[in-house]
Amino acid sequence: MLKFLAKFGKLDRRIVFALLLAAILIPLLFSVKSRFYVDAATRSIYDYVDHIEPNGRPLMISFDYDPQVAAELDPMARAVLRHCFARGVKVVGLSLAPQGDAIGEGIMTKVAEEYGKKNGTDYCYFGYRPGMTIIMLQMGVNVKKALPLDYYQTPYDSLPMMHNIHNYDDIALVLSLAGSTYPYSWIIFAGTKFKVKIAAGQTAVMAPDNYPFLQTGQLVGQLGGMKGGAEYEQLIVEAGYYHKSDIASKAMSAIAYSHLLIILLIILGNIGYFISKKIEQKK
Amino acid sequence: MKKNIPMAIVFVLGVAFIIQFFIPSRPSQVAFNTMIEWDLIIYVFASVIAVDSLVRHHILKISRKSRGWGYSLVYLGAAVFMILAAVFSGTREGSFYMKVFNYALAPMQATMFAILAFYMASASYRAFRAKSTEATMLLISAFIVMLGLIPQGAAIWSGLPKLSEWLMLVPNMAAKRGITFGIGLGITATSLKIILGIERNWMGGH
Numbered sequence: 001m002l003k004f005l006a007k008f009g010k011l012d013r014r015i016v017f018a019l020l021l022a023a024i025l026i027p028l029l030f031s032v033k034s035r036f037y038v039d040a041a042t043r044s045i046y047d048y049v050d051h052i053e054p055n056g057r058p059l060m061i062s063f064d065y066d067p068q069v070a071a072e073l074d075p076m077a078r079a080v081l082r083h084c085f086a087r088g089v090k091v092v093g094l095s096l097a098p099q100g101d102a103i104g105e106g107i108m109t110k111v112a113e114e115y116g117k118k119n120g121t122d123y124c125y126f127g128y129r130p131g132m133t134i135i136m137l138q139m140g141v142n143v144k145k146a147l148p149l150d151y152y153q154t155p156y157d158s159l160p161m162m163h164n165i166h167n168y169d170d171i172a173l174v175l176s177l178a179g180s181t182y183p184y185s186w187i188i189f190a191g192t193k194f195k196v197k198i199a200a201g202q203t204a205v206m207a208p209d210n211y212p213f214l215q216t217g218q219l220v221g222q223l224g225g226m227k228g229g230a231e232y233e234q235l236i237v238e239a240g241y242y243h244k245s246d247i248a249s250k251a252m253s254a255i256a257y258s259h260l261l262i263i264l265l266i267i268l269g270n271i272g273y274f275i276s277k278k279i280e281q282k283k
Numbered sequence: 284m285k286k287n288i289p290m291a292i293v294f295v296l297g298v299a300f301i302i303q304f305f306i307p308s309r310p311s312q313v314a315f316n317t318m319i320e321w322d323l324i325i326y327v328f329a330s331v332i333a334v335d336s337l338v339r340h341h342i343l344k345i346s347r348k349s350r351g352w353g354y355s356l357v358y359l360g361a362a363v364f365m366i367l368a369a370v371f372s373g374t375r376e377g378s379f380y381m382k383v384f385n386y387a388l389a390p391m392q393a394t395m396f397a398i399l400a401f402y403m404a405s406a407s408y409r410a411f412r413a414k415s416t417e418a419t420m421l422l423i424s425a426f427i428v429m430l431g432l433i434p435q436g437a438a439i440w441s442g443l444p445k446l447s448e449w450l451m452l453v454p455n456m457a458a459k460r461g462i463t464f465g466i467g468l469g470i471t472a473t474s475l476k477i478i479l480g481i482e483r484n485w486m487g488g489h
Contacts, residue, residue, distance in 0.1 A: 016401075017401045037444035105376055130330060145320070208459065255433065256435055259429045
C-alpha cells in the first residue's frame with residue numbers, strides 16, 4: 001500500500017497532461033456553468049462604467065494585446081463594450097500593440113453590430129498607433145494630433161463623435177487590456193500626468209502586479225484573467241444589459257476543474273514524497 | 284565630436300524636462316507639447332531603421348545559410364505575405380487579411396500560449412513540495428488563492444474568496460510594492476546615469 005502511494009510522487013508527466021486535458025475539455029463540452037464571487041476590483045470598474053453619463057464623455061478602450069492572450073482578454077472587451085453600448089455610452093478604441101489592431105477591429109465591429117451602433121457616431125476605432133508612451137502623452141495635449149485618422153482612414157474632423165474630444169479631460173475612463181505592462185505605462189504617462197482615470201484588464205499572470213495601484217486609487221479597478229471577464233459577464237447579465245453569459249463564464253468552469261485537479265495532484269505529490277522519504281529512512 | 288554632441292543633447296534635454304515636469308507654466312507647457320511632436324517624428328525614422336535592420340539581419344542569415352536560416356525565410360515570407368494581403372484585400376473585418384489573422388495567426392499564437400498550462404500543471408505538481416516551513420506556507424497560500432478564484436472554493440467555505448482576496452491585497456501587495464519601489468529607484472538611477480553621461484551603452488558602445 002505504501003509503495004503504491006509513493007508512486008503518486010513520481011507520476012509520468014504524460015499522465016498529468018492527459019488528466020489536465022480531460023479537466024479542461026469535459027466542462028467545456030458539457031457547458032458546466034457556475035455563479036462567481038465578484039471581487040472588489042471588478043465591481044469598481046463595473047460601477048464606474050455604470051455611472052458614465054450616456055452620450056457624454058466616452059470610454060477609451062486600448063487593445064494592448066496579442067492573439068496569444070486573446071482568449072483571456074477578448075471576453076473582457078466584449079463584456080465592457082456590451083455594458084457601454086447597452087447604456088448608450090460612447091466608446092473610443094485604439095491599440096498600442098501592433099497585433100491588437102486587428103483584434104480591436106473585430107471585437108468593436110461585432111459588438112457594435114449587436115446593438116446597431118454606428119461607427120463615427122456611437123463609437124470610433126483608430127487601430128494601432130505606433131509610439132506607445134508618446135501617444136499616451138500626446139493624447140493628454142491633443143487627441144487629434146495623436147489619432148489623426150481612424151482605422152478606416154477617415155479624418156478625425158469627419159468623425160462626429162470626436163468633435164468634442166480634445167484631450168483626456170474629455171475622456172471618462174481609459175481601459176487598457178493587456179498581457180504585459182501597458183497599464184503600468186498608462187498609469188504613469190496618462191493617469192499621473194493628466195489625471196485621467198485608468199482601469200486595467202490583465203491576464204491572470206499579470207494581474208497581481210497591479211494591486212498596489214488599486215489601493216492607491218491610480219487604477220479605478222481591474223479585471224483579472226478569465227475570472228475578471230466572467231465576473232463582468234455575470235454583472236451585465238444580472239443587470240439586464242445582456243441576455244446571456246459569454247465564453248468567459250463557460251471557460252471558467254474548465255479553469256475551475258483544472259485548478260481542482262492541480263490541487264489534487266499537488267496533494268498526491270506531497271503524499272508520495274513523504275511516503276518515499278519514510279521508506280528510504282527505514283532502509 | 285561623435286560622442287560629445289549626442290551626450291550634450293541628452294544632458295540638456297534630460298535636465299530641461301526634469302525641470303519642466305515641476306513647472307506648470309505656459310512656456311514649459313509649450314516646450315513639452317513641441318517635444319512630443321518631435322518625438323513622434325523621431326519615432327517614425329526609428330521605425331524605418333528598425334525594419335531595415337530586421338530585414339537585413341534575416342537576408343544576411345539566408346544568404347550565408349547560417350544556422351536556422353530556414354526560419355528567417357519563413358519569417359520574411361510570412362511578413363511579405365501579410366503586407367500584400369493587407370494592401371490588396373484591406374484590413375476590414377471579413378477581408379482576406381482578417382481571415383488569415385483570425386484563422387491562422389491567432390490560433391497559432393493561442394496554441395503556443397495554451398501549451399504553457401500543461402507545463403505549469405506538471406511543474407507545480409513536481410515543484411510544490413512541503414519541504415520546509417516557507418515552502419509549506421507558499422503551498423497553503425497557493426491552495427487558498429486557487430480555491431478562492433473558483434466557484435467551488437466558495438462552496439467549500441464562503442469565506443475562502445475573501446481570504447484569497449485578502450492574500451492578494453495585503454501580503455502580495457506588500458511584496459509587489461517593495462519590488463515596484465526597487466524598479467522605480469533603478470529607473471531613476473539608470474536615467475540619471477544616462478543624463479550625466481556615465482551610462483553610454485545607448486550609443487552602441489560597451
